[in-house]
Amino acid sequence: DIFCSGAGLAKKNRWVRPEITEGKDFLINNGRHPVVEKSLKVSNLNDFIPNSCELLEKKSFINLLTGPNMAGKSTFLRQNALIGILAQIGSYVPADSAKIGRISQVFCRIGASDNLAKGESTFMVEMRETASILNNADNRALVILDEVGRGTSTYDGMSIAWACLEYLHDHNKARTIFATHYHELTDMSKDFIGIQNLSVSAKEWKGELIFLHKVLEGKAVGSYGIKVAELAGLPKKVIETSSNILDKLSRESNFSELTKNANNTNTNExxxxxxxxxxxxxxxxxxxxxxxxxxxxxxxxxxxxxxxxxx
Known part of the structure; x- marks a missing residue:
């Protein structure tokens, strides 16, 4: 029943047979999320936008993904994890082609939830799950991480996310897709050969934000958080105030400026x-x-x- 159902599913939805190797490369050409793709068809909405994924053993085995909210970062993470699992169980996969080095483990840290029964906050749950990944993932694992560090203050979260990425790169050496809104992390690609910057594209057109859902090389221009808040229906006054505050913060506060001020303080002391x-x-x-x-x-x-x- 399993094999017959899998064969019918593969033929109906244009799935392909993956090539499983003893290497560590993870190469997906025009991969798709099977559930989201099916949902779009049932709802008679736009076709699913396929995206390729390239995690290489010798270089760029970590994809650092930036882009706006609602652009499709989490979908990209999930679809590649699903493709990896489907390949491992002997199924065809939703892609034009797939070459996957044998996977020993799949680790996932996505979403935000607390644990009231154990008295654990959202951030504590996030850190426990991240700790489990860092302590257990080997160099054949497939790891997907979404917005690590978001449950605490900006600079605490950014520092934790940076350190986690560095540990995954130097210690675990696991194939990883790491989505974040901390755009400062994209500078890591200059010093770490295994980190490649990717972004989910979007553009503004006549004052509106249009999501293109296409994953491209390079870092994102911005998060467009206020634009997404406007789409969600926040009052116009809130959006205007948010824009004014953002402009002020952009002028007065950035990471390099804080570092510069700290150095000046040390010099004066x-x-x-x-x-x-x-x-x-x-x-x-x-x-x-x-x-x-x-x-x-x-x-x-x-x-x-x-x-x-x-x-």
Whole structure:
């Protein structure tokens, strides 16, 4: 029954026989999500937009995916995990062609939910699942991660996501698709040969956001979060206020500027320390300990304290 059903499904939906190898490359040409594709057909909506995936053993075994909300990042992650599982169980797969190195494990960290029974927050659940992946995935695993670090503050989350990517690259060496809204992470591709930037395309047309659902090489231009919020029906006043706040934050706060300010602060602290040390050294050099009375010593201490306060 299983084989007959699989054969009928493959013929009806143009699935192909995958090539399973002993290598570690994961090459999917025009892959599709079988459930989403079927849903679109039933609803008489637009055809599903196929996308290719290339995870190579020697380079770019990690795809770092950026793009707007609703553009199709999670669908891309899920469809490749499903194709990998279908291939492993001996099924045909929804793609034009597929060459898949044998997979030992499939790990998934997608979605957000808490665990009230155990008293665990959404972020704690996310971190536990991520920890399980980092501690158990081997170099034949297939890993999909969606927006790691989003459940906490921006810089905490960005730091955690960066460190997780680095660990997957250097330690696990697992084939990974990592979706994120932290665009700063795309700079990692300059220093890590195994990381390749991909983006899900979208464009603005006459003030409207159009999702193209096509995965392309390179990093995304932006997240278009406010545009998506507008599509969701947030009040016009909220959208206008959000845009104004975003403009202000874009001008006043960015990661490189924060780093620059931190360096300036360290420089100022060093200069103050040098001045204080110079005052103490000058005072000690001029001091004649043999002729200094207790009263004079107190007066000298008060004078040094006053000079330090003035600095």
């Amino acid at each position: 060093k200069e103050n320390y040098d001045k204080n040390l110079k005052i103490l050294m000058e005072t000690m050099n001029d001091l004649d300990l043999d002729s200094t009375t207790p009263k004079l010593a107190l007066e000298i201490l008060y004078e040094v304290k006053t000079r330090l306060i003035e600095v």
